[in-house]
Amino acid sequence: MEIIVTKIAENELVKLQEIGRKTFAETFSENNTEECMAEYLEISFSTEKLTVELNDGNSEFYFAKLDNEVIGYLKLNKGSSQTEIKGENALEIERIYVTKDFHGKKVGQILYNKAIEIAKEKEVDYVWLGVWENNSRAIGFYKKNGFVEFDKHIFRFGNEDQTDIMMKLNLKN
Template structure:
């Protein structure tokens, strides 16, 4: 069994981050969206300038999933003021877990999720939360299997299309 490892993304990994970000987003959402909306999002959401800003943000972290020195997926975590919604100092947001399609079903997402859980526990946070597209049943099942429960919804704009994300959270402490 090959070992999937995680590696914290540094500024010198930016081209690789852009590549994996664009490719996995496209593979995940292209079939459910117009080419125009996809292109707009890929150009804006994964521009080098935006990625530099995110990598330099002390409240945001990226981790690669590595297999044989190849990047096969990635994780983006946000804490504090960098969270997209709640901005609770006792929580950690999983903004993205994306895995190359050819590695779906090979536990890569679980490895990345376990990394997020480890980070949250090391910081003694109360809960982890995320938003998942309501039309992505595979991801919803994955989070439910890991103990997440839905608590709200919010709108995610992809180009000019407004889509509904289900917000889910996992409580880590009993206080």
């Protein structure tokens, strides 16, 4: 099973929409209302929003592919494109999502490794992210990779406020 990680081009926007909606729904549908889920998927993965994000020089997207099929993706932000902390020399992992069929098969780790490789190339001081407090699988994954909790923030999901745990990994000693 050879998984290839490739940078997403603008002409792959539809594939990004599909994998984004699919993986987000698979990950969070059972814990959220249909209305909140539908609204979030519509707004967050709209053609307009993704076009802007793909053309943002401070954001990068990568697909994980197996036999040319997209099975996961990664989104990174630097500078003013970071969602929360606008750390001068930081990199945000905004999204690492993998289709349910490939959970536990190291795809998330491959995407994560790509994120850390890019962070080191960019010589950032630390990598940070926000993860939903009820997503124990993701929290465990990041802790295993050396991330520590440092704060919390509210994530607006539809008409609900949810708490994200902020985690970071220092790359400079």
